[in-house]
Amino acid sequence: MTRSMTAYASAETAGPTGTLSCELRTVNHRYLELSPRLPDDLRNSESALRERVAAKLSRGKVDLTVRLRGETRSETLDVDDALLGRLAELARTLEGRFPTMQVQFTELLRFPGVMRQADVDPEAVQAALFEALDHALDALTATREREGAKLAQLLRERLDAIERIVADVRGWMPQIREGLRARLETRLADLKQPVEPGRLEQELVLQVTRIDVDEELDRLATHIAEARRVLGLKEPIGRRLDFLMQEFNREANTLGSKSIDSRSTNAAVELKVLIEQMREQVQNIE
Known part of the structure; x- marks a missing residue:
């Protein structure tokens, strides 16, 4: 939840x-x-x-x-009748010795223990x-x-956007590799010295390996699926999502560092924007 x-x-x-x-x-x-x-x-x-x-x-x-x-508290006050009776008896005993003594009712109430607060059941x-x-x-x-449901909807919308970007980059990769091959052929053709046989293929393999992002795209797809699964759990999910945001950000950074095409560079930037928006929302999820 x-x-x-x-x-x-x-x-x-x-x-x-x-x-x-x-x-x-x-x-x-x-x-x-x-x-x-x-x-x-x-x-x-x-x-x-x-x-x-x-x-x-x-x-x-x-x-x-x-x-x-x-x-x-006035409603919970009791009078200690036994103590009050003893005080009255004492007053009568002393009346002969002190004929001018007068005891006011209010003075009796102030005697310690006469008025007591009724016990309240703790x-x-x-x-x-x-x-x-x-x-x-x-x-x-x-x-x-209720607020969590709104946050979950915002996260799902951004996961959908990330998924679309991943699909776009996958679709662009064949064109990016072909563009890389064309640029290498042009550079080798401009060399005045003879080129060793197979040099183009060796250089192409090296460059394609450097820009290969299939693994990053696969991991992003896995993180998307995991985030959607976590959003459906009936337990606190904030910490799990926070960890996933770190993983999302790592793949987006790698994608940007390997980019040699403006489209994939822009895609990496957009990914980081979406991931940061998600991270801000995740900070408020239990």
Whole structure:
């Protein structure tokens, strides 16, 4: 599956302490690099979040931002009735000794331990966090796949163009060899000294060997077929395509270095343009 590494997605869900939101932004990177930003209360979930992201994504620089909003701690406060009762009993005991003593209700609430925050189930909080993250990851993956489909189409169009150039060069080679033979015959004819028998054929064989590009054309055809096969795989393909781009470029350079004809020279230049366009797109594929 061709997937882009550039995408954005967000999702949110209701948790026991408020609304949890997850925001994901990804750009291209050689490896998977996750940069999470979490509220302090959720720091203990970072390791599990990393594992969850790595299960869905294999490459890319990922910025993960988790926010917790709408938290209402007043709704989760409890009064320690037992402690409050002991304080009241103590106040009555001391009332005779300190008749002017007055204890305000608010002062009792400030006594350590009277007001306490109700316990929140950490598993429930983590479950809400994972739910938001999973929704965001699903949306992110869908976006990456849509963008990846567009990239795959661009690559296929350029592979078609490369294939046409390879076919053109194959068709020109017989004419290029004949032109080479004609030039050698002219040069030998211009020599004032006698030419050894078979000299033309020897020189022709040498020159034809130097400009022979059949092997390069065959390898280009093989790379085209392999690239098309890789584009149909259901797994991350970015690294494979990146390697293939290096191989394409190597053959195009060799083709240009062996050229003695303007047509094949222009073809080599056009090949390098197409390969560079593909390479730029491949850098963004997971």
